[in-house]
Amino acid sequence: MINTMNTTGHDSSQRFIFENADVRGEIVRLNRAYIDTVHGKNYPESVARLLGEFLAASVLLGTTIKFDGRLVLQARSKGQIALMMAECTSVGEVRGIARYDAVPTSAEFTELLRDGTLVITIDTKKGEPYQGIVALEGNSLAQCLLEYFRQSEQLATQFYFATNRDGVAAMLLQQLPAQLHKDPEVRAQHWDHYSTLARTLTDDELLDLPNAEILHRLYHEEELRVFEPHALVFKCSCSRERTARALSVLDKQEIDELVAERGGVEISCEFCGSEYNFGPGELALLFEQTEEGPTH
Numbered sequence: 001m002i003n004t005m006n007t008t009g010h011d012s013s014q015r016f017i018f019e020n021a022d023v024r025g026e027i028v029r030l031n032r033a034y035i036d037t038v039h040g041k042n043y044p045e046s047v048a049r050l051l052g053e054f055l056a057a058s059v060l061l062g063t064t065i066k067f068d069g070r071l072v073l074q075a076r077s078k079g080q081i082a083l084m085m086a087e088c089t090s091v092g093e094v095r096g097i098a099r100y101d102a103v104p105t106s107a108e109f110t111e112l113l114r115d116g117t118l119v120i121t122i123d124t125k126k127g128e129p130y131q132g133i134v135a136l137e138g139n140s141l142a143q144c145l146l147e148y149f150r151q152s153e154q155l156a157t158q159f160y161f162a163t164n165r166d167g168v169a170a171m172l173l174q175q176l177p178a179q180l181h182k183d184p185e186v187r188a189q190h191w192d193h194y195s196t197l198a199r200t201l202t203d204d205e206l207l208d209l210p211n212a213e214i215l216h217r218l219y220h221e222e223e224l225r226v227f228e229p230h231a232l233v234f235k236c237s238c239s240r241e242r243t244a245r246a247l248s249v250l251d252k253q254e255i256d257e258l259v260a261e262r263g264g265v266e267i268s269c270e271f272c273g274s275e276y277n278f279g280p281g282e283l284a285l286l287f288e289q290t291e292e293g294p295t296h
């Protein structure tokens with residue numbers, strides 16, 4: 001199960017910035033939260049690993065913006081995986097799922113997620129949700145995200161992922177708006193240098209070394225400011241109320257049939273497996289309320 005040899009330990013997200021260049025970075029690791037996410041799902045290893053990347057990516061994407069709410073990273077495809085989805089809240093709660101008809105057999109990203117779109121949604125507690133979309137083109141999630149940033153931002157952004165059976169580790173490098181250096185050539189030089197160095201890190205190093213050692217190995221010639229890590233945890237946002245709301249928009253006739261057959265409706269949460277049971281009386285009430293008009 002969890003690799004106790006991994007001294008880097010706790011699920012966390014840790015930011016660093018270069019003191020002498022307009023570049024920042026972030027290292028994310030998820031072990032416990034990853035295990036909790038895939039627990040009991042029987043995902044093939046390739047699917048579980050990719051879901052690990054999605055989880056880490058949702059955290060990393062969340063660090064590129066200020067928001068209060070939830071960031072959802074979702075891929076819909078005609079490949080072996082129909083839907084893959086990971087979420088991270090602004091307080092560091094993650095969850096995710098993969099959906100497919102036939103059990104995926106490939107380990108290739110391009111087979112698992114083919115002909116589709118990658119959608120990033122930011123649901124804030126106030127205001128309209130933001131949504132960004134990019135085609136699933138590329139041989140990896142990192143490449144798709146690179147393309148997303150190329151299309152939507154002026155700032156160069158690069159993702160690095162490493163997974164094993166115990167979890168996922170990931171790193172992000174991102175250009176900051178020009179402050180210290182305005183010269184585009186100097187900015188480009190800095191970016192090339194740091195992102196090239198980051199690519200020298202092996203998967204095992206990213207997974208197994210403590211953050212401080214990774215940063216020393218890559219950037220010991222640079223002055224870095226490293227911030228306190230933020231804790232990450234698996235937590236599902238499902239509830240009885242939300243499930244009831246989801247039920248109330250379903251076809252009433254179907255629900256009636258289920259009630260006649262089984263005496264009620266049983267819904268289990270896809271993310272965490274929690275079960276919610278609704279009896280005939282409660283269901284009747286639910287649909288009565290819906291018929292009276294939209295509820296908020």
Ligand SMILES: [Zn+2]
Pocket residue numbers: 236237238239269270271272273274
């Ligand atoms: Zn749940």
